[in-house]
Amino acid sequence: MSQPNMYIQAAEQLSIQQPLSQQWMSEPVLTDHLLTTAMAPNYRDFIDPREARRMGGLIKRALVTTLKVLRDTGIEHPDAFITGTSIGSLVYTERLLDALDESEEAISPTYFMQSPHNTVGSALAIFTHSHGYNTTYSHGACSFDWAVMDAWMQMRLGKIHTALVGGYEEMTQNCFELLQKAGYVGQPGMVPCAEMSMSMMLNTQCSDNCLCQLSGVAMGNLAYRERMRQQLAQMLEAAHLSTTGVSAVMTGKNGNPDNDACYDGIVADLLPDAPLLRYKHLFGENYTASAMGVYAAAHCLAQGRIPDCLHDNNRPARCIKPSAILLVNQMDQQEYSLMLLTKI
Amino acid sequence: MEELIQELKEGIIEVLNLDDVTPDDIDADAPLFGGDLGLDSIDALELIVLMDKKYGIKLKDPSEGKKVFLSVATMAKFVSENRTK
Numbered sequence: 138m139s140q141p142n143m144y145i146q147a148a149e150q151l152s153i154q155q156p157l158s159q160q161w162m163s164e165p166v167l168t169d170h171l172l173t174t175a176m177a178p179n180y181r182d183f184i185d186p187r188e189a190r191r192m193g194g195l196i197k198r199a200l201v202t203t204l205k206v207l208r209d210t211g212i213e214h215p216d217a218f219i220t221g222t223s224i225g226s227l228v229y230t231e232r233l234l235d236a237l238d239e240s241e242e243a244i245s246p247t248y249f250m251q252s253p254h255n256t257v258g259s260a261l262a263i264f265t266h267s268h269g270y271n272t273t274y275s276h277g278a279c280s281f282d283w284a285v286m287d288a289w290m291q292m293r294l295g296k297i298h299t300a301l302v303g304g305y306e307e308m309t310q311n312c313f314e315l316l317q318k319a320g321y322v323g324q325p326g327m328v329p330c331a332e333m334s335m336s337m338m339l340n341t342q343c344s345d346n347c348l349c350q351l352s353g354v355a356m357g358n359l360a361y362r363e364r365m366r367q368q369l370a371q372m373l374e375a376a377h378l379s380t381t382g383v384s385a386v387m388t389g390k391n392g393n394p395d396n397d398a399c400y401d402g403i404v405a406d407l408l409p410d411a412p413l414l415r416y417k418h419l420f421g422e423n424y425t426a427s428a429m430g431v432y433a434a435a436h437c438l439a440q441g442r443i444p445d446c447l448h449d450n451n452r453p454a455r456c457i458k459p460s461a462i463l464l465v466n467q468m469d470q471q472e473y474s475l476m477l478l479t480k481i
Numbered sequence: 482m483e484e485l486i487q488e489l490k491e492g493i494i495e496v497l498n499l500d501d502v503t504p505d506d507i508d509a510d511a512p513l514f515g516g517d518l519g520l521d522s523i524d525a526l527e528l529i530v531l532m533d534k535k536y537g538i539k540l541k542d543p544s545e546g547k548k549v550f551l552s553v554a555t556m557a558k559f560v561s562e563n564r565t566k
Contacts (some may be wrong), residue, residue: 187519190498243533245496246526 140293141341144481147209147430148337149202151175152420153329157205159436160446165419171323172313172356173421177333188264191247193226195307196260198334203261203301203364206336209346215338217270218262218299219288221281221304224312226252231309256337270297270381278468281305281335281428282356285476286340289354303336304428308461320393322422327392335428335476337435343481351383352376353477359399369407369463372477377462380408382457383477387414387430389466391422392447393460399470401451408463412456413449427466431476434462438480485557493553495529497524498556509553525550537565 153168154161156178167174180189180197183204189197190302197218207213232247250256255273262271270291274283283305288300314332317323322330353372357364373379386398386408404413410430420429437443443456460480467473490504499518507518513528514520528550532538538560540546549559 186501187499190500191523240534243530244524245530250523448530 139241141295141298143289143292144340144341144347145349145351145431145435145478146212146338146340146344147206148346148348148435149176149205149209150333150335150420150429151198151202152333152335153331154314154430159440161384161419161446163442164167165238165446166287167418168329170329171317172308172310173329173331175307184264188413191251191253192260193229194332195222195228196251196257197228197276197304198307198332199257199261199336200264202334203303204251206301207265208340210338211342212299212338212340213271214265214267215299215301216235217272217288217291217300218258218267219270219300219302220255220258220273220278220476221283221284221302221428222257222273223275223277223280224306224307225275226251226256227309227312228446229309231311250431258303261301261303265333265405277429277472278424279356279466279472280478281425281431281473282354282466282474284407284442285351285431286354286356286474290403292339292341298341300339301336302339303334304425305334306423306425308423315412316408324393326394327355327422328417329421331421331423331426333420333426333429335425335432337432347481348435348445349481350408350479351476352479353475354476359403359467359473363474364477365475366407368475372475376477376479378461378477378479379441380411383387383408383411383463385412385414385443385456385462387416387434387447387464388449388460389417389427389468390415391417395470396468400465401468402422403465403467403473407465411451412454412465414443414456414462415449416446416447421445427464427474430464430466431478432462434478438462482557482561485561489553489556489560492531492535493528496527503526507553509557511552511553513550513556529555532560535566536560536563538563
């Protein structure tokens with residue numbers, strides 16, 4: 138039985154960059170702040186303030202990117218909402234914990250209700266009256282990647298045809314300081330720690346407005362490097378590509394020497410001659426930042442160009458007209474994901 | 482009492498995140514629930530938390546809550562008679 142193709146029909150972002158815009162490709166917003174909040178859109182264009190009054194920032198941002206994608210694609214009720222968020226509504230979680238610390242008897246129900254990680258995906262479905270499959274992945278730096286993998290597998294099985302897949306993360310000063318102490322963010326030379334929301338529509342049907350094809354997804358553990366090579370070979374074969382057919386490799390380099398050296402090792406092993414791209418200096422670092430890599434690569438393929446701001450200057454090779462971009466995501470040199478996006 | 486009514490209106494706007502509502506928009510004698518504000522049962526729970534935190538009043542009987550939260554004026558009367566802080 139032939140497997141269905143999968144396409145990214147639309148992808149929208151709220152982040153450090155101009156909201157709901159691809160302006161970052163020509164006029165990127167650059168910041169040297171260690172912690173940066175997402176640039177807010179005009180929420181009233183999407184949500185009635187009374188409906189939004191109980192929503193925390195994370196849910197509001199997720200809702201805006203989702204509603205924009207639903208509007209752009211004309212799909213009111215996707216077959217699935219699949220969410221990746223590592224720490225969920227962190228602001229409300231902190232407020233709940235602070236309230237518990239004060240008194241266990243007077244807890245705001247709003248903070249309590251919105252603290253679970255899966256509240257984001259649920260809120261999207263409730264707001265859009267979508268009653269299909271709804272799942273949230275909270276798997277550290279591969280949360281978004283597992284959400285994509287879920288959609289990928291269900292589409293291959295023919296269980297769903299459309300899926301709203303998103304990566305959503307917010308940050309607080311308290312959490313930032315803890316992560317800084319752990320060396321995860323806020324170190325000298327590192328990209329800013331940032332909030333983001335990215336929603337995209339995956340569809341098994343290709344249409345004129347699709348950005349690109351999602352040609353492969355694979356996950357694994359870096360301890361099994363041979364398995365990674367096999368996965369890439371299978372992915373390229375299924376996409377009828379050779380290693381030279383990969384226009385560029387997009388990595389999650391973030392300025393942390395250990396992290397970046399790990400990516401260099403992977404790329405040297407898999408595709409030593411391919412041009413290198415990076416995106417976290419533009420969109421920031423957080424547990425679900427890999428969603429922004431997919432977003433950036435999809436728009437590059439749709440526009441048939443790679444802006445200079447994405448090129449990793451450590452490698453001289455440049456990609457002018459991309460036809461296939463391999464995304465590599467990893468953290469702590471453990472779990473990884475590979476995604477192959479190709480031009481339609 | 483007027484001062485307490487104003488304080489309650491401001492507290493309600495704050496805890497219920499009624500960003501586009503001002504204290505002047507709330508009629509002290511109008512029904513809090515089922516009226517223009519569009520409040521629901523979760524809001525009732527938020528108001529119970531407000532009464533506890535700000536005035537030290539613990540509302541445990543649901544039927545009592547219905548009478549207390551009839552309007553801002555009934556809330557103010559109940560607070561003035563039962564507050565512990």
